[in-house]
Amino acid sequence: MIAFDTNALFDAYRLNGDARREFLSALQLVGNRLWIPHQVGLEFVRGRLGVVQECVNAADEISQAVERSVKPILRELGKRRGLQQKATKDLEEIMDQAVTNIKNAVSALYQFDVPPHAHPDEDPIFLQLDTLMEGKIGSPPPSQSIPTIEKEGLRRIANKIPPGYKDKHKDDPHALGDYILWEQIILEATKRQLPVLFVTRDAKEDWVWRENGRTQGPRVELVEEMAVRTGQPFYLIDVTSFLRHAATYLSAKISRATLEQADNLSASNHYNGFAMRVFTGKTKLGKWARHRLAELISDRQMTISTATTMVLAEWITRASKTPSSPEQVLDDIRQVLNIPPSRKSERILEAAQRAMVEADLRGREFEFAEELLILLNGDRPQTETEGPDGL
Numbered sequence: 001m002i003a004f005d006t007n008a009l010f011d012a013y014r015l016n017g018d019a020r021r022e023f024l025s026a027l028q029l030v031g032n033r034l035w036i037p038h039q040v041g042l043e044f045v046r047g048r049l050g051v052v053q054e055c056v057n058a059a060d061e062i063s064q065a066v067e068r069s070v071k072p073i074l075r076e077l078g079k080r081r082g083l084q085q086k087a088t089k090d091l092e093e094i095m096d097q098a099v100t101n102i103k104n105a106v107s108a109l110y111q112f113d114v115p116p117h118a119h120p121d122e123d124p125i126f127l128q129l130d131t132l133m134e135g136k137i138g139s140p141p142p143s144q145s146i147p148t149i150e151k152e153g154l155r156r157i158a159n160k161i162p163p164g165y166k167d168k169h170k171d172d173p174h175a176l177g178d179y180i181l182w183e184q185i186i187l188e189a190t191k192r193q194l195p196v197l198f199v200t201r202d203a204k205e206d207w208v209w210r211e212n213g214r215t216q217g218p219r220v221e222l223v224e225e226m227a228v229r230t231g232q233p234f235y236l237i238d239v240t241s242f243l244r245h246a247a248t249y250l251s252a253k254i255s256r257a258t259l260e261q262a263d264n265l266s267a268s269n270h271y272n273g274f275a276m277r278v279f280t281g282k283t284k285l286g287k288w289a290r291h292r293l294a295e296l297i298s299d300r301q302m303t304i305s306t307a308t309t310m311v312l313a314e315w316i317t318r319a320s321k322t323p324s325s326p327e328q329v330l331d332d333i334r335q336v337l338n339i340p341p342s343r344k345s346e347r348i349l350e351a352a353q354r355a356m357v358e359a360d361l362r363g364r365e366f367e368f369a370e371e372l373l374i375l376l377n378g379d380r381p382q383t384e385t386e387g388p389d390g391l
Contacts, residue, residue: 001192003035003185005200006043008239010051012125013114014265019258020125023239026246026254027132035188038138039181048126049117056116138184153179162206162219178206182222189230196226197235199242201265207236239265289315 015023027034113124120126141149153176157165164178189196198218200207209219217223218236226234237245240262246252289311296307 001035001189001194002030002033002197002199002242003037003188004040005181005198005202006040006047007201008199008242009036009040009044009129010047011201011239011262011265012129013051013055015258015261018255019261022252022254022258023243023262024128024132026243026250026252027129029246029250029252032136033194034132034136036133036137037181037184037188038140039177039184041133041137043177048120048123052114052118052123053116055114138188141180141184149180149183150176160206162221165206178202186226186229189226189232193230193232195233195235196230197237199237199239201238203238 012020012023115122118126120130153164155161156179157175159165163182164176185196185198202208205219207219207222209216218234222236223234226232240259243252243254243259243262247254292314293307293311296310
């Protein structure tokens with residue numbers, strides 16, 4: 001039985017062109033083994049228009065990001081080089097045309113034909129998913145059982161029993177969503193008596209087990225609970241892994257470009273968010289970081305993930321050579337990244353501090369920066385995470 005989480009199903013919208021078609025074809029090949037918890041269906045309907053709007057805005061967001069990053073650099077360049085106002089204006093006009101060209105190119109590459117407020121009947125992606133999922137969506141829980149489910153969910157959150165306790169900051173009733181879908185998966189596995197493969201982009205610690213900074217699979221508690229209550233094994237993978245397994249075991253036609261696009265979707269949240277904070281001056285990194293990030297992305301054509309990691313690594317190097325104490329530098333890093341406190345983040349910060357004290361970074365700045373940036377949005381399931389021997 002292959003169950004999908006809401007965030008994984010939304011990839012049908014976020015992937016574009018051939019990648020979307022290959023993803024939907026892989027879902028079709030799963031056949032009757034595909035199953036969608038009722039909670040996932042509910043969250044999908046609630047969140048669909050928000051994801052549609054996000055995809056519609058993709059080209060505009062890219063052009064706005066370019067404008068925000070390049071125009072301040074041009075003005076700064078004009079001041080430093082004493083350029084006349086007309087010369088600076090001419091450069092800005094050239095830049096405006098470049099932004100338009102970029103936007104047109106993005107629109108051509110990222111074809112998204114769903115109107116922002118489309119009714120489901122006018123949404124071709126929804127209609128394809130609706131056909132694929134016909135007869136494969138779980139039933140809602142009986143109304144009389146809802147108070148018991150909510151009570152048990154709140155108890156588990158209070159006692160940090162996975163999954164779902166990392167959502168306790170959400171407004172009720174959504175905080176119980178993960179527990180409710182988990183309970184629905186267990187009930188369906190009990191009925192079908194089949195192993196469970198859960199496809200999700202959720203990489204919070206209440207779902208995944210990490211060892212030495214790498215995601216190894218689902219939390220042991222989840223595996224044990226599934227085994228005790230259903231007698232079946234439980235596996236958890238991300239969308240990229242699902243596509244790889246579909247190519248191997250279902251003979252799905254999955255291109256390298258699709259795998260890369262799916263993988264980039266996983267990585268994009270925390271890197272893009274940090275990049276936008278740098279561009280808008282909402283970090284302590286300073287103007288040099290904004291200019292450097294723009295240079296790496298535009299001139300050197302680096303990906304956002306590599307460029308943001310490089311900028312943070314360079315900042316760590318610069319900071320380690322200032323008169324500030326390592327403790328102050330580490331404090332600054334916490335503020336710059338707004339890293340949630342955890343044992344893992346403290347281990348990484350302590351390792352960076354020791355390296356600074358010993359003046360022995362030895363090129364590990366990039367490694368530290370990469371690990372710190374991953375902490376912003378939680379680590380994600382690695383694409384090589386093992387699933388069952390066959391879908």
